[in-house]
Amino acid sequence: MAIEVRIPTILRSYTGGAKVVEGSGDTLDDLLTDLDSRHSGLRGRLVTEAGALHRFVNVYVNDEDVRFLGALDAKLSDGDSVTILPAVAGGAFGFAAAAAIAQHAATGRRAPVTVG
Amino acid sequence: MLSIDRSIVDAIVAHARRDHPDEACGVVAGPVGSDEPTRHIPMENAARSMTFYEFDSMEQLRVWREMDDRDEEPVVIYHSHTATEAYPSRTDISFAGEPGAHYLLVSTREPDTEEIRSFRIVDGVVTEEPVRILDAGVDPHAVQSYMFGQSPATVDYECSGR
Numbered sequence: 001m002a003i004e005v006r007i008p009t010i011l012r013s014y015t016g017g018a019k020v021v022e023g024s025g026d027t028l029d030d031l032l033t034d035l036d037s038r039h040s041g042l043r044g045r046l047v048t049e050a051g052a053l054h055r056f057v058n059v060y061v062n063d064e065d066v067r068f069l070g071a072l073d074a075k076l077s078d079g080d081s082v083t084i085l086p087a088v089a090g091g092a093f094g095f096a097a098a099a100a101i102a103q104h105a106a107t108g109r110r111a112p113v114t115v116g
Numbered sequence: 117m118l119s120i121d122r123s124i125v126d127a128i129v130a131h132a133r134r135d136h137p138d139e140a141c142g143v144v145a146g147p148v149g150s151d152e153p154t155r156h157i158p159m160e161n162a163a164r165s166m167t168f169y170e171f172d173s174m175e176q177l178r179v180w181r182e183m184d185d186r187d188e189e190p191v192v193i194y195h196s197h198t199a200t201e202a203y204p205s206r207t208d209i210s211f212a213g214e215p216g217a218h219y220l221l222v223s224t225r226e227p228d229t230e231e232i233r234s235f236r237i238v239d240g241v242v243t244e245e246p247v248r249i250l251d252a253g254v255d256p257h258a259v260q261s262y263m264f265g266q267s268p269a270t271v272d273y274e275c276s277g278r
Contacts, residue, residue: 009189010213056211058173065173085180086213088159091139091168092197092205 003031003076006083014042028059029072031082046084047072058085118218118234119248120144120192124156129230131158132196132222139169140222144192145183153191153218161195168207169195192234194220201225202233204242212237218245 002022007015015021021039025031036043046054052071053059059066060083066074076082124144132140141161144153157179162172183189193214197205202221204212212219215238223231236243 010215056213060177085176088193089170089211090195090208092200093167
């Protein structure tokens, strides 16, 4: 048995157009490394250079968001189903500004704000 | 060009007005490959913010699975800007992960009028497109087309964030 991985439209260029691929691994990290060996470049779209899961994607193991399961350390078993979706987010302000506002609210200090 | 029923546009505007001054967001699903937005799905803004929106990841999983089961895709992904123009921000562009979708923005900064604009966002490149609003039950050829704004139709933001 293997782990079924559902690929979103935007990443199907890495899987030859396939919507579902199979892989193996004890953790999400291992699975993405395994997938990258056959679908070169896929891992780089999901994991940052710093080695964390990208903010722009949501990854689920069965029905759980992996951010609640240890992210890349999430444990996998044969027969699990992994779903990758593009995170849908945005808004009027840039991230840096949003972070600065949050910081400002948290500390009461003035922070520079730029419109994104 | 985005062609969309007036009833759906009205429902999106009502959602944006209801959640104002927080940003509202949602999806209009349609049959795969049809480019026809037919099923309006208002989504929760998990960020509950005046300047940021984010789909709740678990609600998104449910909705995306449901679309999959019904052979649908997200034809329109919409959100509101509540104090600024209906134009994609850098954040909008860096997150845009559905290359086939129309990104619809509604600005509710004016209390009496809404600005509604639609964009394609592919690989960090924003292309504005006209919005054609279809009036059901009226002469199907009697349509209203409009495109707001004086900005160029294509804007290339080099920092796509990917």
